[in-house]
Amino acid sequence: METIRLTTAQALVKFIQQQYVSIDGEEQPFVEGIFNIFGHGNVLGFGEALEQNPGNLKIIQGKNEQGMAHAAIAYSKQMLRKKIYAVTTSSGPGSANLVTAAGTALANNIPILLLPADTYATRQPDPVLQQVEQEHSIAITTNDALQPLSRYWDRITRPEQLMSSLIRAFEVMTAPAKAGPATICISQDIEGEAFDYDVKFFEKRVHYIDRRLPNQRELDGAAELIKASKKPVIVVGGGAKYSEAREALIEISERYDIPLVETQAGKSAVESSFKNNLGGLGITGTSAANKAAQQADLIIGVGTRYTDFATSSKTIFNFEKTKFLNINVSRMQAYKLDAFPVVADAKSTIEALVPMLEGYKSEFGTLIDELQEEWLVERDRLSKVTFTRENFDPEIKNHFSQELFNEYADALNTELPQTTALLTINETINPDSIIICAAGSLPGDLQRLWHAEVPNTYHLEYGYSCMGYEVSGTLGLKLAEPDKEVYAIVGDGSFLMLHSEFITALQYNKKINILLFDNSGYGCINNLQLDYGNGSYFCEFRTDDNQIMNIDYAKVAEGYGAKAYRANTVEELKSALEDAKNQDRSTLIEMKVLPKTMTDGYDGSWWNLGVPEVSPQEGVQKSYETKQQKLQNAKQY
Ligand SMILES: Cc1ncc(C[n+]2csc(CCOP(=O)(O)OP(=O)(O)O)c2C)c(N)n1
Numbered sequence: 001m002e003t004i005r006l007t008t009a010q011a012l013v014k015f016i017q018q019q020y021v022s023i024d025g026e027e028q029p030f031v032e033g034i035f036n037i038f039g040h041g042n043v044l045g046f047g048e049a050l051e052q053n054p055g056n057l058k059i060i061q062g063k064n065e066q067g068m069a070h071a072a073i074a075y076s077k078q079m080l081r082k083k084i085y086a087v088t089t090s091s092g093p094g095s096a097n098l099v100t101a102a103g104t105a106l107a108n109n110i111p112i113l114l115l116p117a118d119t120y121a122t123r124q125p126d127p128v129l130q131q132v133e134q135e136h137s138i139a140i141t142t143n144d145a146l147q148p149l150s151r152y153w154d155r156i157t158r159p160e161q162l163m164s165s166l167i168r169a170f171e172v173m174t175a176p177a178k179a180g181p182a183t184i185c186i187s188q189d190i191e192g193e194a195f196d197y198d199v200k201f202f203e204k205r206v207h208y209i210d211r212r213l214p215n216q217r218e219l220d221g222a223a224e225l226i227k228a229s230k231k232p233v234i235v236v237g238g239g240a241k242y243s244e245a246r247e248a249l250i251e252i253s254e255r256y257d258i259p260l261v262e263t264q265a266g267k268s269a270v271e272s273s274f275k276n277n278l279g280g281l282g283i284t285g286t287s288a289a290n291k292a293a294q295q296a297d298l299i300i301g302v303g304t305r306y307t308d309f310a311t312s313s314k315t316i317f318n319f320e321k322t323k324f325l326n327i328n329v330s331r332m333q334a335y336k337l338d339a340f341p342v343v344a345d346a347k348s349t350i351e352a353l354v355p356m357l358e359g360y361k362s363e364f365g366t367l368i369d370e371l372q373e374e375w376l377v378e379r380d381r382l383s384k385v386t387f388t389r390e391n392f393d394p395e396i397k398n399h400f401s402q403e404l405f406n407e408y409a410d411a412l413n414t415e416l417p418q419t420t421a422l423l424t425i426n427e428t429i430n431p432d433s434i435i436i437c438a439a440g441s442l443p444g445d446l447q448r449l450w451h452a453e454v455p456n457t458y459h460l461e462y463g464y465s466c467m468g469y470e471v472s473g474t475l476g477l478k479l480a481e482p483d484k485e486v487y488a489i490v491g492d493g494s495f496l497m498l499h500s501e502f503i504t505a506l507q508y509n510k511k512i513n514i515l516l517f518d519n520s521g522y523g524c525i526n527n528l529q530l531d532y533g534n535g536s537y538f539c540e541f542r543t544d545d546n547q548i549m550n551i552d553y554a555k556v557a558e559g560y561g562a563k564a565y566r567a568n569t570v571e572e573l574k575s576a577l578e579d580a581k582n583q584d585r586s587t588l589i590e591m592k593v594l595p596k597t598m599t600d601g602y603d604g605s606w607w608n609l610g611v612p613e614v615s616p617q618e619g620v621q622k623s624y625e626t627k628q629q630k631l632q633n634a635k636q637y
Pocket residue numbers: 439440441442464465466467468490491492493494495519521522523524525
């Protein structure tokens with residue numbers, strides 16, 4: 001056998017450069033590059049291996065392990081899971097910082113290769129710097145915290161273990177039904193230990209991402225359900241986007257009058273201007289989508305996980321009469337809501353179903369247009385909300401007094417409502433620009449209001465809704481789409497939580513734009529507490545002497561070297577957006593927006609929350625009663 005003597009880290013770096021994917025006959029390398037933060041755990045092993053043999057890998061120095069992993073996740077998500085970045089970290093806190101990112105990748109089914117260093121296999125220097133010690137087991141390390149959040153997890157304590165581990169990791173990451181984070185923890189002494197590897201291990205390897213086809217039984221069953229239905233509605237989930245099912249969805253929808261409604265992950269699989277696209281479903285959905293879903297007698301879930309928040313899946317449908325048909329590559333997902341499962345690729349399944357439905361028409365008829373028109377009037381109203389110093393009628397009602405609104409307007413020196421600002425942005429940036437968001441009140445506003453006129457320009461991480469994803473993720477977007485403008489749509493809370501990769505973007509001259517909505521608080525959580533009968537408690541950003549905080553984020557951005565703007569009126573915002581388009585360097589537009597000016601829920605959308613069963617507060621008691629009533633008609637599983 002021909003062998004080559006390499007260290008474990010050298011072997012890993014050599015192997016990942018030979019991994020290719022083939023999709024619909026197109027072949028390309030799977031690993032684009034590696035994000036790194038070196039510490040004592042990986043600088044000598046991994047650092048040396050990368051320095052000696054980077055090949056075509058793009059090597060990027062991150063600033064926070066979670067941040068760089070979020071950038072890698074956003075890259076993979078934007079590339080529709082066809083390409084990834086790997087992430088190498090040191091041991092202990094370096095790897096612990098990956099925990100949140102691993103959860104984000106897992107919840108969103110996004111492939112990413114995490115490579116945290118581990119404690120010594122020899123155990124000779126134990127406890128090495130940053131090693132935690134458990135009394136009941138010496139085998140536990142920080143990296144065990146990544147086990148429940150990884151789709152594949154392994155610890156390498158011998159150089160030769162690497163071979164079977166890597167093959168399994170790439171199998172998992174390239175399988176649409178189980179794509180997610182693969183974590184390979186490598187003992188820091190073993191990174192540098194050498195072995196005579198079989199040269200065959202490093203030959204080019206192609207992973208075929210084939211479209212799983214539906215069988216005849218599945219197709220017959222699905223067609224029968226649709227033909228028997230009067231009002232079917234298609235829920236377009238993330239799986240539809242990854243499968244690139246746009247044309248198939250448009251065809252089935254147009255030919256048979258079946259409206260489309262979108263989840264956060266599915267939005268922009270089909271452009272918003274498609275006439276049968278009724279927009280977001282669920283708590284954060286449009287009135288049009290929610291009304292259609294309530295009337296549906298068949299829900300066709302295409303690549304959706306039916307998360308309760310994004311689809312109101314347990315309460316919005318009429319479970320007495322509605323049937324479910326789930327098309328999903330994951331059998332586990334396809335089983336949900338007692339559906340008829342079709343375990344197959346979204347695009348292939350819909351393409352096969354289209355001719356089988358010949359002669360069918362739903363009974364939606366002109367109702368689709370009517371729902372659409374009604375919603376567009378509402379959307380237009382939300383684009384023109386203006387603040388008044390007297391009798392202001394905010395979207396989120398009965399929370400703040402006029403006096404309090406005026407206090408915010410004075411403290412933040414603004415009268416700008418959030419929906420007005422957001423729709424100004426939608427009108428002003430180029431339609432092929434890509435926006436990204438993850439947490440706070442903005443995802444809801446976006447799912448309802450944002451018109452994504454170009455496919456795959458709406459990027460929402462709403463599986464984990466992880467604060468801090470936005471700015472880091474924007475760097476990943478830019479790496480995936482270097483020729484397009486990319487915009488983080490981010491709240492002040494999320495920005496404060498993590499924006500370290502803003503500096504990485506500036507460092508490598510990757511132009512990103514940050515649109516910072518500063519309402520001086522955790523606005524959406526403040527809405528929740530007040531909606532459910534509590535007081536305004538620790539969700540506003542106030543000083544010890546109760547003053548509303550006014551932070552100069554533009555100055556922070558300038559300090560980093562970005563071009564910064566302050567825009568507290570529609571005119572200032574438009575002009576900042578236009579100017580930002582002409583900049584070569586990254587930009588930040590700070591908008592002070594008034595609280596309670598985000599959108600509210602529509603038509604029966606409801607979220608099952610942990611309301612206290614007993615409380616001296618009357619509002620909480622009422623919320624508990626409402627919850628009990630809602631649960632009477634909610635699906636229990
Ligand atoms: C990492 C993380 N921690 C906590 C939360 C819970 N959470 C969701 S939204 C939110 C507040 C967001 O505030 P901000 O970004 O300012 O957005 P706003 O609601 O004010 O628009 C919090 C704390 C979360 N989603 N992610």
